[in-house]
Amino acid sequence: MAVTTQILQSYRRPRAVMRRLVAANRGGARPEARGFVYLLMGLFIIFISQLPDLMGEGIAQVDLSEGMTGEDGPPPTDARMAITLFAWLFVWPLILYVLGGLSHLVARGLGGKGQGVDARMALFWAVLAVSPLFLLRGMASVSQSVELVMVMNYAIALAFFWIWLAALWEAEHPVPHDHAPEENA
Numbered sequence: 673m674a675v676t677t678q679i680l681q682s683y684r685r686p687r688a689v690m691r692r693l694v695a696a697n698r699g700g701a702r703p704e705a706r707g708f709v710y711l712l713m714g715l716f717i718i719f720i721s722q723l724p725d726l727m728g729e730g731i732a733q734v735d736l737s738e739g740m741t742g743e744d745g746p747p748p749t750d751a752r753m754a755i756t757l758f759a760w761l762f763v764w765p766l767i768l769y770v771l772g773g774l775s776h777l778v779a780r781g782l783g784g785k786g787q788g789v790d791a792r793m794a795l796f797w798a799v800l801a802v803s804p805l806f807l808l809r810g811m812a813s814v815s816q817s818v819e820l821v822m823v824m825n826y827a828i829a830l831a832f833f834w835i836w837l838a839a840l841w842e843a844e845h846p847v848p849h850d851h852a853p854e855e856n857a
Contacts, residue, residue: 784844
């Protein structure tokens with residue numbers, strides 16, 4: 673199934689999507705690789721969504737007041753874009769790997785029986801699934817509507833936690849294949 677179709681289905685039935693992702697991972701030789709690719713794709717889309725703000729076109733444009741500039745003036749746009757790209761593609765994956773591991777440990781403490789790779793997949797999939805909302809937020813930022821940006825921020829947070837927690841539940845409470853419900857979750 674196409675990733676874009678799965679992203680759309682994640683908003684309605686995140687557990688069913690996660691069930692398919694876990695099943696596909698179990699059959700692969702490198703289960704961690706698929707989740708990592710999903711994570712990098714999602715983070716790159718989030719970086720793209722921030723370009724209007726980094727270029728000074730959006731609401732959250734960089735404030736380069738006197739106290740924040742060096743003796744040579746404000747940092748150039750390409751430097752701001754490079755450091756933001758570095759942060760999203762190199763720093764955030766490390767943070768999210770730690771968060772994925774911690775979420776697995778917490779779920780394990782609460783009776784979860786899944787594997788760590790599945791808990792990380794739940795988190796990484798949630799990042800990819802909400803990344804299109806970040807693009808909409810970037811467009812809202814260009815529109816200069818503070819209210820619209822705030823609505824998008826809340827929508828992103830709500831969608832992220834909805835997808836992540838439902839997917840994490842599915843990852844930590846695996847159903848044997850002979851007892852699996854037919855796409856009703």
